[in-house]
Amino acid sequence: MNWLAIWEIYSFEMARTRRTLAQSIVSxxxxxxxYFVVFGSAIGSRITEVDGVSYGxxxxxxxxxxxxxxxxxxxxxxxxxxxRFTGTIYELLSxxxxxxxxxxxxxxxxxxxxxxxxxxxxxxxxxxxxLELAHPFWMALFLVLTAITFSLFxxxxxxxxxxxxxxxxxxxxxxTPLAFLGGSFYSISMLPPFWQKVSLLNPVVYxxxxxxxxxxxIADVSLSISLGMIGFFLAICMGIIWWIFKTGYQxxx
Amino acid sequence: MRPIISVSNLTxxxxxxxxxxxxxxxxxxxxxxxxxxxPNGAGKTTLISIICGIVNPGEGSITVDGHDIIxxxxxxxxxxxxxxxxxxxxxxxxxxxxxxFSRGLYGKPKNPAHIEKVLKELSLWDKKDxxxxxxxxxMKRRVLIAKALSHEPQIxxxxxxxxxxxxxxxxxxxxxxxxxxxxxxxxxLTTHYIEEAEEMADRIGVISNGEIILVEEKAELMRKLxxxxxxxxxxxxxxxxxxxLKAHKLELMEEGMQLTYTYDTRGTRTGITTLxxxxxxxxxxxRDINTSQSSLExxxxxxxxxxx
Numbered sequence: 001m002n003w004l005a006i007w008e009i010y011s012f013e014m015a016r017t018r019r020t021l022a023q024s025i026v027s028x029x030x031x032x033x034x035y036f037v038v039f040g041s042a043i044g045s046r047i048t049e050v051d052g053v054s055y056g057x058x059x060x061x062x063x064x065x066x067x068x069x070x071x072x073x074x075x076x077x078x079x080x081x082x083x084r085f086t087g088t089i090y091e092l093l094s095x096x097x098x099x100x101x102x103x104x105x106x107x108x109x110x111x112x113x114x115x116x117x118x119x120x121x122x123x124x125x126x127x128x129x130x131l132e133l134a135h136p137f138w139m140a141l142f143l144v145l146t147a148i149t150f151s152l153f154x155x156x157x158x159x160x161x162x163x164x165x166x167x168x169x170x171x172x173x174x175x176t177p178l179a180f181l182g183g184s185f186y187s188i189s190m191l192p193p194f195w196q197k198v199s200l201l202n203p204v205v206y207x208x209x210x211x212x213x214x215x216x217x218i219a220d221v222s223l224s225i226s227l228g229m230i231g232f233f234l235a236i237c238m239g240i241i242w243w244i245f246k247t248g249y250q251x252x253x
Numbered sequence: 254m255r256p257i258i259s260v261s262n263l264t265x266x267x268x269x270x271x272x273x274x275x276x277x278x279x280x281x282x283x284x285x286x287x288x289x290x291x292p293n294g295a296g297k298t299t300l301i302s303i304i305c306g307i308v309n310p311g312e313g314s315i316t317v318d319g320h321d322i323i324x325x326x327x328x329x330x331x332x333x334x335x336x337x338x339x340x341x342x343x344x345x346x347x348x349x350x351x352x353x354f355s356r357g358l359y360g361k362p363k364n365p366a367h368i369e370k371v372l373k374e375l376s377l378w379d380k381k382d383x384x385x386x387x388x389x390x391x392m393k394r395r396v397l398i399a400k401a402l403s404h405e406p407q408i409x410x411x412x413x414x415x416x417x418x419x420x421x422x423x424x425x426x427x428x429x430x431x432x433x434x435x436x437x438x439x440x441x442l443t444t445h446y447i448e449e450a451e452e453m454a455d456r457i458g459v460i461s462n463g464e465i466i467l468v469e470e471k472a473e474l475m476r477k478l479x480x481x482x483x484x485x486x487x488x489x490x491x492x493x494x495x496x497x498l499k500a501h502k503l504e505l506m507e508e509g510m511q512l513t514y515t516y517d518t519r520g521t522r523t524g525i526t527t528l529x530x531x532x533x534x535x536x537x538x539x540r541d542i543n544t545s546q547s548s549l550e551x552x553x554x555x556x557x558x559x560x561x
Binding site: 019095 | 305306307308309326327328330331333335337339341342343344345350354355357358359360361362400
């Protein structure tokens with residue numbers, strides 16, 4: 001393993017975050033605070049509790065997941081797309097570094113940023129609403145797995161995209177709606193039976209459900225199914241990345 | 254002596270069906286400066302990109318210092334530094350940071366002393382803390398060279414290194430390249446500037462339409478393929494070439510004040526003695542005489558024309 005190269009890529013990406021602190025950390029935190037104000041205060045005054053948890057506290061795991069999902073994708077996709085766009089990708093491809101190591105550097109940095117962001121949002125939420133953390137280990141596991149999985153997904157988008165528009169299109173048109181409809185702000189059980197079944201087709205439901213369980217021990221689906229779904233999605237992303245590097249898709253041809 | 258780079262039967266066809274390289278066989282010797290010449294789209298950059306790992310190879314094999322570029326890619330890439338044709342840099346990074354980053358990618362531990370030496374050699378030291386976007390085109394080109402040298406490579410690929418660079422900077426770069434060669438680095442240079450290859454290269458390879466059409470020692474190439482010209486400055490104006498001199502295929506130039514005779518250096522007889530005798534018989538006097546060798550550019554143009 002070329003550990004020095006992995007560290008160099010990782011540090012490079014983390015340094016970019018420090019340079020763009022407002023965009024990388026401050027902006028998502030402000031957005032989340034706004035969600036608290038709008039959803040927590042406006043809707044929270046009408047829905048006092050969901051499954052025995054105050055509405056303000058109930059939406060915290062969903063808001064963290066929303067930010068982690070979108071930021072993981074944005075960070076990883078931009079991280080690999082930018083060298084492709086500027087042409088500096090030649091340096092990565094001609095260095096004595098394996099594709100696995102390249103992924104480790106970029107995805108590691110993107111996931112780290114998302115985990116830091118998720119933790120900041122959690123701490124910020126603690127200032128607004130009372131929080132319980134029933135299973136800290138499971139919470140950390142869900143957070144890390146989600147950050148890694150969606151960073152891998154972002155990496156795939158960054159390789160696939162051949163323009164800035166494509167870089168934005170999947171997060172905007174698919175991920176954000178899935179996250180909003182995945183139970184960030186409500187429990188699936190609050191929906192009519194038909195829409196409950198439709199919601200189960202949304203993979204984000206499983207992530208948010210598992211994550212919320214680690215806080216309040218309430219879930220829309222069982223923990224094992226949540227873990228299974230995230231593992232399944234992780235495996236799909238890894239398979240696609242393996243294929244990309246095996247064929248050199250969008251990179252070496 | 255084992256070549257440091259050996260390309261055997263390499264063919265590369267892109268997805269769209271365009272064959273960029275056709276059965277290339279080429280050996281690069283350790284420590285030489287090899288000039289790869291060819292018109293636009295001839296396949297120079299594709300060949301370099303395959304050796305460096307940027308483009309997937311097609312058929313054939315390539316070894317670098319005896320290692321296969323696919324199986325032992327870590328060993329081969331560690332030996333190579335690449336200066337790409339395009340000015341591809343991280344605009345928002347400082348010179349120091351981007352050069353140090355390149356070294357790290359090659360798995361080499363930090364060595365500020367080496368980075369400092371490279372930056373000083375390339376006259377970049379006073380720019381080390383500046384962002385790359387603030388540098389001129391020539392300086393960016395130097396940054397690319399510094400990045401390629403950051404991990405102390407044994408082989409350096411320079412793909413059009415002086416494109417868009419002013420004359421002074423170009424000569425500085427030639428000096429850097431000479432110093433690198435003196436330190437044992439093998440250099441493969443592609444260029445559009447024939448004078449650059451003529452100035453720098455030990456051997457010349459000419460590629461056209463994806464095929465290597467010639468590989469030769471530069472001096473030998475110029476000796477073999479070169480023609481020489483004998484120019485006579487006449488004492489008095491000549492209206493037309495006398496019939497007795499027609500066989501020499503002379504050219505009358507400079508409003509009748511200059512005669513030019515072209516001859517092949519490979520011939521056992523140049524015909525100069527006969528020409529001078531015939532001129533004497535024709536009572537044509539001259540006040541000066543000089544000879545000139547055809548340039549590499551003339552040779553290159555002729556070769557490419559012939560291959561088409």
